[in-house]
Amino acid sequence: MSQTPEAANFIKNIIEEDLKNGKNGGNVITRFPPEPNGYLHLGHVKSICLNFDMAERFNGYCNLRFDDTNPEKENEEYMASIKRDVHWLGFNWKHLNHASDYFPQLLNYAWQLIDKGLAYVDSQSAEDIRVNRGTLTEPGKNSPYRERSIAENRTLFQEMVDGKHPDGSHVLRAKIDMGSPNINLRDPVIYRIRHAAHFHAGDSWKVYPMYDYTHCLSDMLENITHSLCTLEFEDHRPLYDWVLNVLETPCHPQQIEFARLSLEYTVLSKRRLIQLVTEKHVNGWDDPRMPTIAGMRRRGIPAGALREFCRKIGISKADGTIAIEYFESTIRDYLNEHAARRMTVVRPLKVTLTSLPDDHEEHYQLANHPQDESQGSRSVPFSNTLYIENDDISEDPPKKWKRLAPGQAVRLRGSYVITCDEIIKDADGNITELRCHHDPDTLGKNPEGYKANGVIHWVSAKHALDCEIRNYDRLFSQANPMEAENFLDTINPHSLTIIQGAKTEPAAPAEAGTVYQFERLGYYAVDPDSTADKPVFNRTVELRDGFK
Ligand code: ATP
Ligand code: MG
16 A cells, blocks of 8 residues: 655654663563543554554564553443454554552552651541642642651551541542642642442452552553653653652653644544443444544444554644544545445436346446456446436536436446436426436447546446445534533534435445445445345545535
C-alpha cells in the first residue's frame, strides 16, 4: 500500500537517544494501561499504537495492564472488550497484568512510607481535606493529624486494612508539602477505605490505593522503561518520581507525556461515551456511530486503516484537533486499495430490456478489484429485467448529463450499452419503470466510433438479493460538541438513515465486517445483523466523488 511518510514522533527520538547512551541496559519495555471502566476509543488507539510500535521497533515488548484500582466502576465485560480490541488492532502483549495483583506489594510500600515518616493517617472529613488542600493560587493547610507518630499511624492504618473503620473515616496520605505550588504534591491521598468487593482482587480488601500511587509502582514492578501517557499527567510526574525516589526502588521508569488525540465531530471520553450508551442515544458500545474500537470495527473501518492514521498524525506535545476529513480520507484511501467491488442499488428502479426475451440470462466474470486482478473475480448475472438507481434517469436532463434520459444511451458497468425508449409512470406521475433496448455489439467495450454517455451500476432483478442499508452520518452536528453547554444537544438527529428494499448482487454471505466498495456509492461493511437471505450493510465512508 502506498504510504505517506511517517510523521514526527519525539518519543521515538528520546528512546533512540536512550539506547545510544546504553540506558536501561538497552531494553525498551512499555505498557498500555487502560482502566477497565468502559470500551476503548480512538484516543486509546493512538496510545496503543505508540506503546506497541515503540516496543516492537526497538526489539522490546509491551504489556497490557488493567489499571483496576477502583472497585466500583470496573468489570469483566470491559476487560474482555479491551483484550479483544487490542488483539483486533493487531498487537500482542507480552504480559497481561492487573494493578490489583500488585495490591500486596503496594501495601508493603505503604508500610515503608509510614515507617520513614513519609505517610500519615488523616482523619479529617473529605470536605476538610478538599478545602485545606488550597487552590492554584493559595497554598494548602497542614492537617491537624499530620504530626501523628509513626506508631499511631501504624496502629490506625492496620485497623483500616482490617476493615475496622467505615468508608471515608480515614485516609492514608503521603507527607510531602502542603505549600507546594503543585497541588498533586500537597500530601496526596494514597489509600482510601472502601468496603467493596473488587471484581478481580476479591472481597478481602478494605483499603484501595489511589491511581497516582499505584501507577508508578506498577510501572516499576514491571520494569517499564518508558511510561508513556497523555499531557494531563504532566503535573503528576513530580509525584510519580517522588514515590519511586523515596522508596529507592530498583527501577525508575521515565514518564513521558504526549498530546491526546482529538477529532472533530467526535467525543473521546469514556465518561461521555458511557452516557451515550446508558441513555440510549446510540444502540450500544458497538454502534457504528461510536468512536469506540468496537463501533469503528462494526462500521467497517479496518484495523490497518486505524494504524495508518496514527502513523500519519505522529506524536507531539502540541494539543490539536484533527479534521474529520483527514480521518475519513485515510480510511477511504485504505479501503480503495483493499475493498472488493460490488454493485448494489439503494433505491431501485425497474428497467425492462425489450430487446431480450424473458428467459435470457448471461453471467459475467467481473474483477473484484479493477486495479488488481490477483484479488480474484466474481460472477455477476444479467437478464432482461434490471434495477438501476432511481436517480440515474432524468426526463429533462441538465447539460452534460451522464446517465439515462429519453433517447439517451448509457453503459451498464461490465455489460452492454442501453438506450431508454420509454418512461412508465403511476397515476401520481412517479416513474415506476423504464423500457430500454440494449445494443448487442457493445458487450464490455465500445465498438469503433461508438460513444456511450456514462457508466451506471445495476443488478439483475431476478437474481438480486434484498438488503438493508444503514447510512451513517456524523453523530454530532457541531465540530466541537464539548464546547456546547450540553454535548447531547449537538447530537445530529439524522446520523442514521435506514433504507429497506435495496438490491445487491447475489453472493454467498460474507463474514461480518467484510467491506465492499459499492460502485459509485461508497464503502459498505457487512453488519452482524445480516442473515443468509438478507444482508445488512453499514456505510463505512462515502466515496470522495460520491454522487448525491
Ligand atoms: P478517557 O479520557 O476517555 O476517560 P482515560 O484516560 O480515562 O480515558 P484510561 O483507561 O486511563 O482512559 O486510558 C488508558 C491510556 O490511554 C492512558 O495512558 C491514556 O493516557 C490513553 N488515552 C486516553 N485517551 C486518549 C486520547 N484521547 N489520546 C491519546 N491517548 C489517550
Ligand atoms: Mg485516565
